Amino acid sequence: MTADDSFGRLDDDDYPAYTMGRAAEMLGTTQGFLRAVGEARLITPLRSEGGHRRYSRYQLRIAARARELVDQGTPVEAACRIIVLEDQLEEAQRINAEYRRAADSADSPGNGA
Numbered sequence: 001m002t003a004d005d006s007f008g009r010l011d012d013d014d015y016p017a018y019t020m021g022r023a024a025e026m027l028g029t030t031q032g033f034l035r036a037v038g039e040a041r042l043i044t045p046l047r048s049e050g051g052h053r054r055y056s057r058y059q060l061r062i063a064a065r066a067r068e069l070v071d072q073g074t075p076v077e078a079a080c081r082i083i084v085l086e087d088q089l090e091e092a093q094r095i096n097a098e099y100r101r102a103a104d105s106a107d108s109p110g111n112g113a
Contacts (some may be wrong), residue, residue: 016054
């Protein structure tokens with residue numbers, strides 16, 4: 001991968017651009033917190049060739065949400081479960097909206113029904 005390729009990937013939300021230290025600094029938390037959300041399997045950082053954890057912007061957003069919950073007094077494991085459930089609810093709502101749109105278009109006049 002050339003330097004030009006690397007710079008182009010910085011706009012990619014899934015590109016693991018941040019070291020653990022930088023990620024913790026950006027979130028205003030500790031590296032231990034990032035390890036804890038990783039152990040709870042909320043996020044799984046990629047590893048560099050040297051074995052160091054690397055985080056994407058998407059993962060940092062998830063970790064930031066976990067930190068909000070923890071700052072409100074929620075235990076880390078519970079915060080991680082809440083985030084997973086929030087994500088599942090959002091996905092279910094998206095699917096339901098698609099079904100409603102499909103049903104509405106099937107019921108609309110002029111579709112041969």
